Amino acid sequence: MFGSIPGYEGTVSGEGAAPQPKWSVSQISEAEARAALCDYVSSKCCYSNEPARESVITDMESFHTYRYRLETFTESRSTAWAEEPFTGQRVDAFTQPAPAPWDVHVKAPPMFQDSKTTVEVPHTSSVKPCPPCVGMGRHPCKDCSSTGRKMCWSCSGSGFPQGSQCLQCNGSGRISCTQCGGSGSKDCKKCGGKGQLLICIKLTVKWTNNLEDYVQEQSSGLQVEKLKKVSGKQLFRDAQFLVYPVMGFPDPAMAQAAERLIRDHQSRLSKTGRILQQRQTIELVPITKVSYKWKEGFYTYFVYGTENAVKAEDYPATCCCCTVI
Numbered sequence: 286m287f288g289s290i291p292g293y294e295g296t297v298s299g300e301g302a303a304p305q306p307k308w309s310v311s312q313i314s315e316a317e318a319r320a321a322l323c324d325y326v327s328s329k330c331c332y333s334n335e336p337a338r339e340s341v342i343t344d345m346e347s348f349h350t351y352r353y354r355l356e357t358f359t360e361s362r363s364t365a366w367a368e369e370p371f372t373g374q375r376v377d378a379f380t381q382p383a384p385a386p387w388d389v390h391v392k393a394p395p396m397f398q399d400s401k402t403t404v405e406v407p408h409t410s411s412v413k414p415c416p417p418c419v420g421m422g423r424h425p426c427k428d429c430s431s432t433g434r435k436m437c438w439s440c441s442g443s444g445f446p447q448g449s450q451c452l453q454c455n456g457s458g459r460i461s462c463t464q465c466g467g468s469g470s471k472d473c474k475k476c477g478g479k480g481q482l483l484i485c486i487k488l489t490v491k492w493t494n495n496l497e498d499y500v501q502e503q504s505s506g507l508q509v510e511k512l513k514k515v516s517g518k519q520l521f522r523d524a525q526f527l528v529y530p531v532m533g534f535p536d537p538a539m540a541q542a543a544e545r546l547i548r549d550h551q552s553r554l555s556k557t558g559r560i561l562q563q564r565q566t567i568e569l570v571p572i573t574k575v576s577y578k579w580k581e582g583f584y585t586y587f588v589y590g591t592e593n594a595v596k597a598e599d600y601p602a603t604c605c606c607c608t609v610i
């Protein structure tokens with residue numbers, strides 16, 4: 286009664302187990318390992334590239350590891366009263382009941398991208414007189430005590446210093462107040478001189494991608510911290526409203542970590558907002574420990590991530606001045 290869909294051949298009706306992902310391993314070649322070290326050395330201005338080019342690689346060991354990543358995309362909403370100068374905006378309070386915060390329609394951004402927006406809640410806006418200026422739109426000018434004129438700075442108010450008429454005030458001893466343009470009052474900043482404020486409830490909607498990683502322990506000697514900055518090969522990817530713990534993963538510690546993260550995200554994040562979607566991925570992060578010999582000395586370096594990032598702590602020629610040619 287059901288058709289056949291490629292990749293779902295074993296699917297039965299009712300509750301069926303999802304197809305299991307394949308956990309494969311990739312390995313870099315000696316030439317790639319050397320090229321990665323040469324690139325690394327050339328990015329350091331005073332490293333000599335001679336050991337990178339001419340050393341003898343004696344051993345390459347693989348220490349691949351897995352990174353489980355859980356992303357939970359949430360939406361949270363908060364409301365606050367807001368006010369702005371009234372310049373003739375539409376006023377709609379009490380015409381209809383205001384919708385509840387989660388009933389206001391707001392367009393969501395693409396999934397798993399942080400974003401924020403603020404909108405006015407419909408049917409909450411009204412107009413009130415501006416409190417600081419009591420609806421007048423203006424405040425008295427303090428600089429000129431509302432007279433619009435001040436003592437002339439040039440003649441100190443005498444009008445005729447040393448017997449001749451002051452050119453600044455034409456002998457009046459007073460000049461127009463520059464603070465208020467001579468009007469004796471200034472526009473109210475709160476209402477922009479309009480005397481009225483539009484008040485309404487603003488809804489702030491915030492979308493957050495909550496991301497957490499778990500990296501499997503490995504014994505190469507490379508710190509887990511280093512692995513945060515590199516990518517791996519994606520082996521498994523699953524996105525849905527609420528994800529289920531991944532099944533069939535070879536490492537039980539990883540399966541447990543995934544289960545713990547999912548449980549934590551679903552209980553914690555549903556308290557502060559709504560979960561819109563979850564995504565879980567498993568990446569294989571390649572790590573190769575390369576041992577090499579250079580001028581009777583033995584050294585090691587790591588090549589890791591799909592970018593072939595390098596960590597070479599004991600590189601033998603870190604300053605060109607010290608290099609023996």
Ligand SMILES: [Zn+2]
Pocket residue numbers: 426427428429430431432433434462463464465466467468469470
């Ligand atoms: Zn003034």
Ligand SMILES: [Zn+2]
Pocket residue numbers: 437438439440441442443444451452453454455456457458459
């Ligand atoms: Zn004057």
Ligand SMILES: [Zn+2]
Pocket residue numbers: 415416417418419420421422423473474475476477478479480481
């Ligand atoms: Zn005002």
